[in-house]
Amino acid sequence: MTLIEEPRPDNLVLSPVKQSGLAEQMKRGLDAPICLTWELTYACNLQCVHCLSSSGRRDPRELTTEECEAVIDELQRMQVFYINIGGGEPTIRKDFWHLVRYAVDHGVGVKFSTNGSGIDAEVAEQLAESDYVDVQISIDGADAETNDHVRGEGSFATAVQAMEHLQAAGFEGFKISVVMTRHNIPQVDEFKAMADHYGAQLRLTRFRPSGRGADSWEALHPTDQQQRELYHWLMDHPDVLTGDSFFHLSALGEALPGLNLCGAGRVVCLIDPVGDVYACPFVLHDEFLAGSVRDDGGFQKVWQESDLFTELREPQSAGACASCGHFDACQGGCMAAKFFTGIPLDGPDPECVLGHGEEAMDSVARAAVSKDHSRTTVVLGRKPVS
Amino acid sequence: MTAAAFDADRAYRLHEQVALRPEPFGALAYHYGNRRLNFLRAKELVTLVESLADHDSVQAAFDAARIDPRRWPSFERALASLAASDFLVPDAHDAHEGAAA
Numbered sequence: 001m002t003l004i005e006e007p008r009p010d011n012l013v014l015s016p017v018k019q020s021g022l023a024e025q026m027k028r029g030l031d032a033p034i035c036l037t038w039e040l041t042y043a044c045n046l047q048c049v050h051c052l053s054s055s056g057r058r059d060p061r062e063l064t065t066e067e068c069e070a071v072i073d074e075l076q077r078m079q080v081f082y083i084n085i086g087g088g089e090p091t092i093r094k095d096f097w098h099l100v101r102y103a104v105d106h107g108v109g110v111k112f113s114t115n116g117s118g119i120d121a122e123v124a125e126q127l128a129e130s131d132y133v134d135v136q137i138s139i140d141g142a143d144a145e146t147n148d149h150v151r152g153e154g155s156f157a158t159a160v161q162a163m164e165h166l167q168a169a170g171f172e173g174f175k176i177s178v179v180m181t182r183h184n185i186p187q188v189d190e191f192k193a194m195a196d197h198y199g200a201q202l203r204l205t206r207f208r209p210s211g212r213g214a215d216s217w218e219a220l221h222p223t224d225q226q227q228r229e230l231y232h233w234l235m236d237h238p239d240v241l242t243g244d245s246f247f248h249l250s251a252l253g254e255a256l257p258g259l260n261l262c263g264a265g266r267v268v269c270l271i272d273p274v275g276d277v278y279a280c281p282f283v284l285h286d287e288f289l290a291g292s293v294r295d296d297g298g299f300q301k302v303w304q305e306s307d308l309f310t311e312l313r314e315p316q317s318a319g320a321c322a323s324c325g326h327f328d329a330c331q332g333g334c335m336a337a338k339f340f341t342g343i344p345l346d347g348p349d350p351e352c353v354l355g356h357g358e359e360a361m362d363s364v365a366r367a368a369v370s371k372d373h374s375r376t377t378v379v380l381g382r383k384p385v386s
Numbered sequence: 387m388t389a390a391a392f393d394a395d396r397a398y399r400l401h402e403q404v405a406l407r408p409e410p411f412g413a414l415a416y417h418y419g420n421r422r423l424n425f426l427r428a429k430e431l432v433t434l435v436e437s438l439a440d441h442d443s444v445q446a447a448f449d450a451a452r453i454d455p456r457r458w459p460s461f462e463r464a465l466a467s468l469a470a471s472d473f474l475v476p477d478a479h480d481a482h483e484g485a486a487a
Binding site for chain 2: 022025030031032034079081082107109111131132134
């Protein structure tokens, strides 16, 4: 046993530990989450076709500034080192910068995800001054055509402008975050070059059929061949962050760097704009709702005592995958990906690299999205020429 | 800036931007400066790390912590790794400070 484990510098990315003691300990849960995502608002100026929270309209029951401060106080008491703030577009909230400052002043570091619309030159300079705030700019194509197809007209230019502001302000190592799709996997080297150009860190994450992603899944999820290419590319680029999101690909060979397990409710969870606590950012559905920060006992009680999280920390059945020789590598894949493609939670991942997902997907009805904050019906834009 | 090799004869302390959170397996360590996370996977290691600042050398901290000498090499590797990622930094009250100009 090694005495320390040094993970890659990302939310959930831990060094390869496979089934060592640490991974087993993680499965039983921690006293506080390592990686807590907090969607501050469902309001968004974009309506990306794959938005995992189906964002667009603000929810009128959104947590107030005072309620948010109380949650931060609680996270400080629980020694949650940092939070990942998202949305929606979090910078739309009028108290966004106040809450960032409040968190930092209370020892809770902040990384926030943005489409770049709130990052002008002045904001970039303020951000560059703080060690405790990290920024993640979302793009989904290495050029405007590919990106705007998914994220909407003009969104690539907005993101690029934000990156230029951050670079000009001397903000080193901000994150460029890309959800991997059928259209942008061929651009992965271009994303890396872009990150290098801006002195940023590239973060690639898995596309899940969550939120509006359920509707765009068929059109956007990677092909089997692309999954294989991506696996090898990630093995060749250990400095690229992944949020440990591609562990289902580990069945292709040597395990990818990371814990390679589903952290939902064990080391990860999500607080939504109205204070509801879900097992992970990709399962905004009643089935995975553990409680609310507005309940008696607050967030801590939900994290430590809720029935759902307690259940997720118990040993899970390998189910249909029990007889597969690769289960130790992929752990049956992503809970959210299974749920929203109608596969039982102990079934194979819909993108199982051994092909077990396809048949499982066809056999059952899909779960309906239970929370939709879309402003209008969202459809894919013009298809990029590839 | 290149970090000097870890030297158990010198004094170290936790970096001021590092926070430790107790966990059943030991502790989670987070560095607010470089945003890295480490797992300290033994309670004795956590105690040792926290006591470093009280001693003039890592060796003195080992002696005081009454850790079985057979376990020293693995603990020293863990400390060296923490130093390499800037979680531990050489301490000002280093006994060798004057000599090592």
